[in-house]
Amino acid sequence: MRKISRRTFNRMAAGSIAATAVSAPFVAHAAKPTVIVVGGGAGGATTARYIAKDAKGEINVILIEPSKRYYSCFFSNLYLGGFQNYEDLGHDYKKLAVDYGINVIHDWVVGVDRKTSAITLSSGAQLTYNALVLSPGIDLKYDSVPGYSAANASRAPHAYKSGTQVQLLKAQVEAMREGGTFLMVAPPNPYRCPPGPYERISMIAYLLKQKNPKAKIIILDPKEKFSKQSLFQEGWDTHYPGMIEWIPASVSGPIQNADMQTLTFETDLESFKADAACVIPAQKAGQIADIARVTNEKGWCPVKPATMQSTSDEKIYVLGDASIAAAMPKSAFSANSQAKVVANQVRNALTGARAFPARYNNTCWSLIAANDGVKIGAAYGPGESKIDVKSSFISKPGEDTELRKKTYEESVGWYASITSDMFG
């Protein structure tokens, strides 16, 4: 059967209006469709901007984001190393509102009623949608590290949702005693930004090498391997010899207890005492995904690989870190790429705009030391049940310094572009 697009339906509806008496409910139904986007990060802001830009007024676009100023998690490691100003990580939503006509609401979503296609804000306001886009990022499972909690997190900032925790972490590293120990608890898979913890180690090592060169760094890792491992370990040996010790759980055993007063981390192997620490716990989709009941038993959101629609509700699209988009990693680049697909699909669903086959891309750049940039990336396409890799690449150990410098400069260009692509 031929599907009737919204646009065709509207034309038919207009014909019906001309031929028959107009009833009020019918007019209401034929009104401009509304998309509500929840979350103003790389996934949500990009989706809202592309729908508003390309729908040219045919769709009401509402973007709901609690923060008035967005501080990017990506590039926050470079702030720790001294390569990025903190304020340059911040971006606002003014252009999206003024230049693109997006209704930006700074509030929390506290309820989603899928039967009536309505959401509730913490202010009590209710809004109805024709399509709902959820891009809430991650929430942290603090108790995955025994002894760590939201209440004591400032003793060992996860700094994994950017913002002031990143500033706090830097201040604590800078305040370490001479020759002291910095300890990171790395997260288990899957988590946001696979190379992120190891780029962070590199940037903290860079900072300590200048200010506290006898300091040591310990990584307690529940994983047996990690992203760009050979590149990071080669870089650590070159730039920070003898400073960094990576200890996988197969060596230390799991963390039995983390004493956040004394910063003592007990494992089967031994107790590690730190002077400053960063604990990155296990993660799950942002809370709104649970409220909307689109998460699985592990806390992430299954999606259809061709459209990023939730497998449990075709009016809801989930993208970015909250979605199960494997083989794509959870990264800002992935979220921004998925947003282009979601924007196209939402316009198709709401106005009958042409839909194009999904194409996804990702590149994750990491900085190991000044001008020593590496990258990993791939092109992806929708498979039967998941998103598949089409082709991929990764920097090679032993690359010449000129190429590494160019790779770093490329990442700086990318930061300027993606933030412009998100916020206009």
Next chain:
Amino acid sequence: MQEYGTKAKQVLALLMMTTMTTFTLACAEEASPPSTEQPMQGDIELGAYLASTCASCHNKNGPSSGIPNIAHLSNVDLTNALNAYKTGVRQNTTMRTIANGLSDEDILALTAYFASQRNTKDEK
């Protein structure tokens, strides 16, 4: 009657063949490849969708720092650059991965879209 009938059929068949041949030739003329005066047109809407991938890294408003601004590239330069990444003449791994996923039709669509954007800019 029978003999006449057979002959008539033969004449009719000959006529039909002639007509069909003429018709086929006429069609062939109409369907001949477009001349250089009528270049193939790229699909601008597809181009706009594909170009959204470019925008993640290529900042069309700002200066080129680390990643070049491609908004001003001519159709020929853009096509040549993408093909150079596909064939490995140009080496950037990110661009090679993206260009490998582009068909000739995709590249034509991209050039059509970028040309439309340049024209829009010129009008302003």
